[in-house]
Amino acid sequence: NAGVTQTPKFQVLKTGQSMTLQCAQDMNHNSMYWYRQDPGMGLRLIYYSASEGTTDKGEVPNGYNVSRLNKREFSLRLESAAPSQTSVYFCASSTGLAGVDTQYFGPGTRLTVL
Amino acid sequence: QKEVEQNSGPLSVPEGAIASLNCTYSDRGSQSFFWYRQYSGKSPELIMFIYSNGDKEDGRFTAQLNKASQYVSLLIRDSQPSDSATYLCAVNGNSGYALNFGKGTSLLVTP
Numbered sequence: 001n002a003g004v005t006q007t008p009k010f011q012v013l014k015t016g017q018s019m020t021l022q023c024a025q026d027m028n029h030n031s032m033y034w035y036r037q038d039p040g041m042g043l044r045l046i047y048y049s050a051s052e053g054t055t056d057k058g059e060v061p062n063g064y065n066v067s068r069l070n071k072r073e074f075s076l077r078l079e080s081a082a083p084s085q086t087s088v089y090f091c092a093s094s095t096g097l098a099g100v101d102t103q104y105f106g107p108g109t110r111l112t113v114l
Numbered sequence: 115q116k117e118v119e120q121n122s123g124p125l126s127v128p129e130g131a132i133a134s135l136n137c138t139y140s141d142r143g144s145q146s147f148f149w150y151r152q153y154s155g156k157s158p159e160l161i162m163f164i165y166s167n168g169d170k171e172d173g174r175f176t177a178q179l180n181k182a183s184q185y186v187s188l189l190i191r192d193s194q195p196s197d198s199a200t201y202l203c204a205v206n207g208n209s210g211y212a213l214n215f216g217k218g219t220s221l222l223v224t225p
Contacts, residue, residue, distance in 0.1 A: 033213075042217035043158070043202065058212060090157055100146045100165055101206065103213055105157040 001026050004106035006091050012112045013081045021076040021109050023091030031096030032074035033103060034058075034066060036087040043090065049074055050096055081113045116141040118205050120216035128224055133190040135219050137203030140184070146206040147179055147186045152218065153199045161188070161201075193223045 007022045025032065033048040045058030049068040063085060065077045074093075078085055088110050092103040117140040127133045135149075146165045150158035164170045164177040164186065176189040186205075190197055200218040 040217065043204075043215040045212050048212065100163055102148065102160055102163060103204075104160065105150075108157050 003027065004091055004093055004104055006089075006106040006109050008109060009107065010110045012114065013078075014114050015082060017081050018077065018079050019081065019111075020078075021089055021091075021111075022073070023075065023106060024073045025091075025093040025104075025106075026072065027093060027104070028071070029093040029095055029104075030071070031094045031101070032068065033092040033094075034064075034074070034076045035090045035092065036060065036085075037090060037108075038087050046076065046089075081111075083113045085111065086113045087111060116144075116205075116214050118203055118214050118216040120201075120203050120219045122217060123220040124222050125219055126222045126224060127193050129193060129195060131193050131223075133193045133197065133221055133223070135188040135190075135201050135203075135221065137186045137188075137205075137216055138184055139186070139203075139205045139214070141205065141214075142181075142184065144181075144184075144205045147177070148204040148206070148213065149175075149177060149188045150202040150204060151197075151199045152202055158202055190221075193221075195223050195225055197221060198223050 004025045034046040035043045047066040049055045052071045091106040094101045094103045148163045149161045152158045164179045170177045174191045178187045202218045203216040204213040
């Protein structure tokens, strides 16, 4: 099993450009998440999808949109990138079942917005 | 705002010693508690979780939870240089799916 995969690994954008970060999991998990990690700020939740067909805002959703394409895939879109969106983006997934719901992380995408 | 607090460190311990990492949380409804390890430039990887008061041991790692004091800790016995990383505490509340992460404690194990 590959676990959680993310593409691309690195990306440089100019202000105002758009892009989509891709995430896929092969663990048959119901729930998927997008986080960003900035120095001194820790991991912050952008959006999550509790199950296929649902998405909800997290702590820092402004400037982002998401799509839960199917059970495996959850994409994050930046419509008009801003320098403040320079960050490392992590996708994660979990079973979403009752009880202890452990999240497993992908390798991350390092995004720089100039 | 539900907060998870960790000392940023760096915490420096000699090889073979016990490293003690601490975390406090503000939401009394929190139910599950996780410790992740993150090497520089890598993604967080789960070390262990705990949801009942008391201690939980897994190899060289022991998680301790005290819900009355809203405190969770991670002990690493026989610390190795390979344990040098940032340790993230994460808390899952009773509102569903979101994990609230602390900012992490940097651990340095010196040979």
